[in-house]
Amino acid sequence: MREPTPWDRVFDLVISATGDTVYMVGIATLLAALGGIPLGIVLHMTSPTGLSPRRITHRVLGAVVDVGRSLPFVVLLVVLSAFTRALVQTTIGPTAVIVPLTVGAVPFVARLVESALREVNVAVVEAAITTGASRLRLVRSVLLREAGPALVAAIGVTAVTLIGYSAMAGVIGGGGLGDLAIRHGYQRNDERILLASVLVLGGLAWLTQLTSDFIARTIDRRRSALRV
């Protein structure tokens, strides 16, 4: 029977792994938003009910996005390793994991953004059209602003999902809390580390969701009479 890892050592390991997870998920979420939001806008615009209906473009983009979404993240990790190596010169560690995380999240964000934009009331958009607004203005001042809270929620959901995915990266030595839980906690049967990393992982997801909910609520002007 091995001595259990002392708590201050557990603490150090978890803190460092948390930093890695936050770094991976933070950057990946940002990049996924940067890629997914424009893609979602294009998906919505080109849809039959959108502002610039283009059937073929819509179908092709939709198919690419859906195939991208259907690939399991573990598969993506492996499949993308050559691409990852070319991009960041390594396939292990947090920075390397950002690549498949981002690639996996972009189509996810795109679909969420598309559905958020679709929820914007058609009458409101048409009213804006009658004011002589250009397409750019319609997207910026009407669609994105009206769907603002839903978009924030979409990014929040993405971040929480990516926290889960990043844990999976532990399987290939990606670093972060998942890696810690699998290699130290599970494989070396260290219960303290397993427990601590799982708790922090859960707490991180919860905190992320809470923050995104708060921001979405803060920017939402609907029913604001109910708030003080």
Place this chain on the structure above:
Amino acid sequence: MITVENLTKSFPGKGEHVLALDGVSLSVPAGTVCGVVGPSGAGKSTLARCVALLERPDRGSIRVEGVDLVALRGRELRDARRRIGVVPQGDSLLRQRTAAGNVALPLESAGVAAPARRARVAELLDLVGLTNKAGSYPDQLSGGQRQRVAVARALAASPSVLLADEPTSALDPETTGSVLAVLDRVRSELGVTVLVVTHDMAVVRRICDDVAVLEGGRVVEHGKVLDLLTQPGSRITASLLPEVDQAGTTPREIGQYDVVAEVVLVGFAAVGALLPEAAHRHDVELAILGGGLTRLGETPVARFKIGINGERSERALSWLAERDAVIRRAPRDIGGLAA
């Protein structure tokens, strides 16, 4: 002024194309209010959407101050849209923007600088009586207030024509009044030409100078409201006239009279004095058996059911007709009282 000519629009349906508008022509003189009424499915919404330049007609023209807007595209189309202010059907305000922000939207599209924009927005909110609600979001406003903001927004870019599509459909009668008062002000104070599409005859009674009846995609009647009121065979007369309330009059009482007729009187003088004068001049007994009163704009309109006794009953009736009263000889059991 706005002129719609030979507007035709069909939609692909099951098998056959559905003809929503079938050669609609309509002219609204500058500074007047024209109502478009008709049953559901008559093409009202399609007409409104075409005039709002949201739908491109198959054929025909829509001219504002003589310029045809139908064929325009791109930037020209966007600029043209600001020449027609649109109050769309239903809730159309940006819910994430304040009342002032909503009114500012057309000015932003037109590239008006911020200071000028603010001044114009304040002016418009004042016009619709919502200065103190400038910072409120749509969800903090009542239905009537939201609709007035929509009117202010439609007017922001100073269009010469305003199109209102069912502006009162979601409102109770009292709030309807406040919205109609604003539309009336738009015409009288700004001289804007107003086209209002509605199923609500109260709108026609309150603010319309002209009215067009749409049926099956065609204009089946078009003219001044007051003219149509007295025109025999008009389809909308009945819905413009007040109900005849003849509570308390029994069939036996009605049976006592030599002549029973329904009389429509238009204008203050007629409503107030014509019937007593007829009785006096022709020395007949004239009794009012029932009646109702309404207003078309500022003009009072009365509809009476009268009974006349005396030798010169017929003479009294034709004397009324000569003075522009509309006489309809009623069967004695009108209103189903004898049934």
